[in-house]
Amino acid sequence: MSGFPPVVRAAWVNRPIDEAFHVFTSEIGAWWPLPSHGLFGDASASVAFSDGQLVEQSVDGSEAIWGKVLAWEPSVRLVFTWHPGGDGEEASEVEVVFEADGAGTRVVIEH
Helix, strand or coil: CCCCCCCEEEEEECCCHHHHHHHHHHCHHHHCCHHHHCCCCCCCCEEEEECCEEEEECCCCCEEEEEEEEEEECCCEEEEEECCCCCCCCCEEEEEEEEEECCEEEEEEEC
């Protein structure tokens, strides 16, 4: 962990809380900009939460671990380490909180 203060961002999404959690976690590969924010620089690569980790996989099968899941509470919160391609020794931590807000969901990310 660094000595820097956390960065906190929030967004309101027009989806029920269970759907918002599902899209963030199970469909991360559909919305994450892999060509510009992936380790393999390839739109054909994939990224997914799998076996307690966040993993990017290239088309040739190479894998890069982005982080380890520390807490998985459906429709409530997700906490994971963040060290794309690193060994995890200097990982930061990301917490994503989901809050019902009217007809939608407020998603708060702290990193």
